[in-house]
Amino acid sequence: MGISRRAALKAMAAATAGTVATAVGTPKAKAAVVAAPPDAVGMLYDSTKCIGCKSCMVACNEANDLPPDTALSGGLWQMPLDLNERTKNIIKLYQDPNDGSHAFVKRQCMHCLDPACASACLLGAMKKREHGIITYDPDLCIGCRYCQMACPFNVPKFEWSKVMPKMVKCELCNHRIAKGKIPACCEVCPTGAVIFGEYTDLLAEAHRRIDKHPDRYVPKVYGETEVGGTQVLYLAHTDFAKLGLPTYGSDPVPTAVREVFQEIYQGIVPPIALYALLAAVMIRSRRQLTGEGEEEKP
Amino acid sequence: MPVKFGSDNAPGTIGEHLVRCGVSRRHFLEFCASLVVTAPFGLALTRKARAADVAREIAKARRPSVIWLNFQDCTGCTETLLRTSTPDLAELILNLISLDYHETVMAAAGHDAERALQAAMSENAGKYVLVVEGAIPRKDKGIYLKIAGRPGIEILQDVGAQAAAIIAIGSCASWGGIPSADPNPTDAVGVDSIIKDGKPVVNIPGCPANPYNLLATVLQYAVAGTLPELDALKRPKFAYDRFIHDHCPRRPHFDAGEFARSFGDEGHRKGWCLYHLGCKGPVTHAPCSTRHFNEMIDCWPIGIGAPCYGCTEQTVAFRVPMFQTVQIHQATPPDTYAPIFTPEGHVSAVAAGVAGLIGGALIGGGYVASRKLGSGTSSGDDTKPEPDAGKE
Amino acid sequence: MTAYAQPAAVQGAIFTRPVRALTALAVIGIGLVVWRFVVGLGQSTALNDGYPWGLWIAFDVVTGTSLACGGYALVLLVYVMNRGQYHPLVRAATVTSAFGYSIAGFSVVIDIGRPWLAWKLPLFWHWNLRSVLLEVALCILTYTIVLWIELAPAFLERAQASTIPWIRQLAKTWLPVLRRMLVWVAALGVLLPTMHQSGLGTLLLLSGPRLHPLWNTIMLPLLFLTSCIAMGFGVVVLESALSSRLLGRRPEMEMLAGLGAVIRPVLHLYLGVRLVDLIVRKQINQLFAFDSYSVMSLIEFALFFGALALLREERQRRDPRTLFRAAMLMLLGGALYRFDVFLIAFQPGPQWTYFPSVTEILVSTGLVAAEVVGYIVLIMRFPILAGAPAAAPAS
Secondary structure, three states, X not given: OOOOHHHHHHHHHHHHHHHHHHHXXXXXXXXOOOOOOOOOEEEEEEOOOOOOOOHHHHHHHHHOXXXXXXXXXXXXXXXXXXXXXXXXXXXXXXXXXXXXXXXXXXXXXXXXXXXXXXXXXXXXXXXXXXXXXXXXXXXXXXXXXXXXXXXXXXXXXXXXXXXXXXXXXXXXXXXXXXXXXXXXXXXXXXXXXXXXXXXXXXXXXXXXXHHHOOOOOOOOOXXXXXXXXXXXXXXXXXXXXXXXXXXXXOOOOOHHHHHHHHHHHOOOHHXXXXXXXXXXXXXXXXXXXXXXXXXXXX | OOOOOOOOOOOOEHHHHHHHOOOOHHHHHHHHHHHHHHOOOOXXXXXXXXXXXXXXHHHHOEXXXXXXXXXXXXXXXXXXXXXXXXXXXXXXXXXXXXXXXXXXXOOOOXXXXXXXXXXXXXXXXXXXXXXXXXXXXXXXXXXXXXXXXXXXXXXXXXXXXXXXXXXXEHHHHHHOOHHHOOOOOOOEXXXXXXXXXXXXXXXXXXXXXXXXXXXXXXXXXXXXXXXXOEOOOOOXXXXXXXXXXXXXXXXXXXXXXXXXXXXXXXXXXXXXXOHHHOOOHHHOEOOOOOOOOOOOOOOOOHHHOOOOOOOOOOOOOOOOOOOOOOOOOOOOOOOOOEEOOOOEOOOOHHHHHHHHHHHHHHHHHHHHHHHOOOOOOOOOOOOOOOOOOOOO | OOOOOOXXXXXXXXXXXXXXXXXXXXXXXXXXXXXXXXXXXXXXXXXXXXXXXXXXXXXXXHHHHHHOOHHHHHHHHHHHOOOHHXXXXXXXXXXXXXXXXXXXXXXXXXXXXXXXXXXXOOOHHHOOOOOHHHHHHHHHHHHHHHHHHXXXXXXXXXXXXXXXXXXXXXXXXXHHHHHHHHHHHHHHHHHHHHHHHHHXXXXXXXXXXHEOOOOOOOOHHHXXXXXXXXXXXXXXXXXXXXXXXXXXXXXXXXXXXXXXXXXXXXXXHHHHHXXXXXXXXXXXXXXXXXXXXXXXXXXXXXXXXXHHHHOOOHHHHHOHHHHHHHHHHHHHHHHHHHHHXXXXXXXXXXXXXXXXOHHHHHHHHHHHHHHHHHHXXXXXXXXXXXXXXXXXXXX
């Protein structure tokens, strides 16, 4: 091949060092403001309007043909303690220990604009599909649960109790949207605490509410920028962190992985090139070994 | 001009009678609205109906003949029927039904009263509704209650034989009530222990019973000739199919654990739940929690801060002590919410032990293996030649 | 350069008492695997929605494959860096690697919830090219096959002595072919681990916001790669020393001491990158906060620095005990690093707790026991180990 091994090794070392240096040294590619798909839909949940009636929980289980989680009550009443394999949507209560005030919060999939779960999923079972809704296709799911490791909101749940388990999470009732209806939780909410609509409209409405009633709301729409933005938005009177909505920056979760993949892998070319280089070096080694009188024995 | 209550005011109809008596249409509609509230479901007459619809149906019906017998009673049920919050309503009620015999309100007395009874029976034979108030004693051939020399049993059987339907109003007539309380010296029983020939009997227990239940039943019968759906104890389901506890306005206090502990304490004053004062609401079937008495809000025991004593239930009233708490058989839907963070998962002690054991064995084994390797050729360490000891 | 003996099957009884004990452990482990499939993951493991990846991933797959990097490290050394003197170690290391990766692959199958759909993995039109796990899975799958192909000559050599004629013929035909194409396969055997071992580190980058800052760095792929190479050498040292015991010979200290020297720059690189990264990301204070996270990190560093200290001098590297202990410290450090990244640094929230269940622990132990028994069977049936047959039977 004619390349001296030393030169080849030097080249490989330099390439590695260069890549590493680039990765460390380059100011992180500006976290692009993730653009929402043009037909993106979402939900706006206003904690100040929620009365904790939990109709949304009942409606969700009915609309999704999911038996309610009645484990805690011995089979009588639906009372899950968290999202789980039978609960795609839950109302939680926050009670302030100091002044006794309280607030409700509705938790379900946030339908991130740049979802970690979709980046994680091997075969694309979790994917952002029509209207920006992240749906789950069990026919492509091997149950590896990487989506659970990835999701910053700990949303996807696994059917631990089943022998043939699937992942379970809110899919914004896309099966109902396909028929021209709206998500079940939004349909039954008696106070309009959670509403459905076009993502841009909901974002505008959220800001309008804050502007109109600045004393009623924390001056922030949760989900506008968190992890690059989510299609489910929150308004509240209480600190979001106290409601269990974690504090995140605006970098989408897959950013770091994308950096590694793009800067180091840059597609399939570097691996192929590296393979060619390796083969070249190893063939030369083999010749040298053979030349020393040793029979080649890998 | 004559007010019409229905599509026609044919003679003999309730509508015609109301017009003749000068009852205002507004009063009548208000009354019909009360009926709808009394039985929003479970009664054909009022089910999914508006007050105007009910009024129209009632106006068309023939005025039902009602014979009202009183036995071992306190007349409380009559009182509750006629002690309406405004006098007009009592008049209205008396105009809706043709009360052909009622000892408390009729003008006749003595032999005239007896003749009135016989006349009422013969004129409306087979068509009148018999309303019974009060228990009937059976001991010693029923001699402990005699009217006009005849034992109550006999009167009941006699009048009942020609009645179209029998309504037992009040707990006494339904199952014996107070007279049947321990030791029940007169063997007082309810109507359906006497009337066993298959004649339809409707029990409307309560002490007193809610009069609108009676009126709804009677008018249903007048309009359609049918009686409401009854439960196993022959009580109309539209009123007696639920516990007071399940519809009690003070239920949120029960669910929140806010109880009055003694009469007049802070909780009592704030209107908290009376469960710990012996309220029998959880075991009492009755409609009182949503239909109060005398057309007045909160005009019912719990509403005024007196714990329910279960007056409709034979197994509760006059048997279970007033201030004894009852067991709640039907689980309360939880009013708890999921907290923001719920701890999940735990460290199994056994697993920790096993892990420690295996980890220790590996590290220990590794160390022992390293010792058995022997030292290097140039070192001065003790280098006893290691015997073959097998693979570690 | 010492001439090395031909590889030959080790003589002696296979099922000695320790081997019987290991087999028992393996049988228990397999039995529990069957049970896991009967009752499902919820009942057999302590995994939960907060910690969906537990012992089987962190140990069996991630640590297991790094412990199986002996083959990778040696091929890198012998064929890429052209240090032919380590050649005799290659075949045995490849056996360990082949078993290690096979067990790791098996562990993946028992850990995922819907393994019956795993056949869809090669359906490239479904591939999510942004998924790190896809790259890791495909590389591990391919590399496992590569490892067994690299071992094939050993089997064919044994087959050459078979009593059955058509097997002899098969071996005679295919052995030379195999030997000629082996270099192309071996090149893959360097490329693939490079990709997926760094990929294993990249996996947890996706948990980013939930990964403790002491471990959350873009350098994760590089750190995993360097530590796995070091661990590969460590495993070779361990395995070679133990095998020599089995053969009743002194360990080949020439080679092993040389390996000890080779490990040093790799460890320097790993520790250097780790420390510089912590400094650049301003996490040094965290390192000395002495909370549980800081303590785990410090133990990692202690183990690696301890290994380095034991490898500093030539004299130490030539002492089998010291070298062995250095290798163990390094392996523990590498294993701890992986446990830390996957189970400790990963923070789903304070409300979640996870500790492996007894079933998980026994399955992992059983699988490792099976691997050891398989290794022993192989080296005693096929020409794997270079060295004379044992003079006395190993008891």
